[in-house]
Amino acid sequence: MPRRDLHAAFVEAYGREDVSLDNFKGLCKRKGWLTGRTGRYEKGDVPANKGKRMPYHPNSARTRFKKGQLPHNTKYAGHERVRKDGYVEISVNERNPHTGADRRYVHKHRWLWEQKNGPVPEDMVLKCLDGDKTNTDPSNWKLIPRGMLPRLNGVHGRGYDDAPADLKPTIMAVSELEHRAREGNAAKK
Structure with missing residues (x-):
């Protein structure tokens, strides 16, 4: 759970309006409480740019692969x-x-x-x-x-x-x- 949401739940549960978000973050760091996030993509995560189209630009279009095109350094069987x-x-x-x-x-x-x-x-x-x-x-x-x-x-x-x-x-x-x-x-x- 993100720290901001955890802080809001803490304030609501204990009625501690005097504890700021930064104070709460410091407490979590001192106690070694982790958020559960690993920093890695988990299976099933939706990419942030899913469904968005890349804007056309001739410089990037020039370097894109065409359908069926292989890189110049492709190695086949027998190499x-x-x-x-x-x-x-x-x-x-x-x-x-x-x-x-x-x-x-x-x-x-x-x-x-x-x-x-x-x-x-x-x-x-x-x-x-x-x-x-x-x-x-x-x-x-x-x-x-x-x-x-x-x-x-x-x-x-x-x-x-x-x-x-x-x-x-x-x-x-x-x-x-x-x-x-x-x-x-x-x-x-």
């Missing part, structure tokens, strides 16, 4: 962008589970790999073989267990991404061997 970390994303016609939008961006290398080989299994990841994340050809990406990533590039890993191209297959093979040996030892225990 690609490069993320800050170097991965290429592509816009696909799938419902975005987070926002409900009709399109969403997915990693292009993963999307192309899944088109060719099926979905990526649980606890598996795709590792770039040549170190170029913008090379999204499915033959450049290998399916490896997630537990192998620290062996390739972790703190005590072998620096796979920074290694010369001729050493990368060897580093990958050694890491796979170590990972399988570790899994075998864990299964025995």
Whole structure:
């Protein structure tokens, strides 16, 4: 309830004509009494300018969208962008589970790999073989267990991404061997 109406109800209920609106506002602030307003639009509120027409002016009419017109920067399905970390994303016609939008961006290398080989299994990841994340050809990406990533590039890993191209297959093979040996030892225990 607005403070003005609350003040009028207070004066009427208690017969206190000596309490001004400002005195009443100060009392409410001191006691921490809130009006119930949040400052946000509530569902069902009617806009103040509902039904009013905007006066015509040529400067504003020049910049208005016409029916069916799309902005110059509209991105359609198939649009690609490069993320800050170097991965290429592509816009696909799938419902975005987070926002409900009709399109969403997915990693292009993963999307192309899944088109060719099926979905990526649980606890598996795709590792770039040549170190170029913008090379999204499915033959450049290998399916490896997630537990192998620290062996390739972790703190005590072998620096796979920074290694010369001729050493990368060897580093990958050694890491796979170590990972399988570790899994075998864990299964025995």
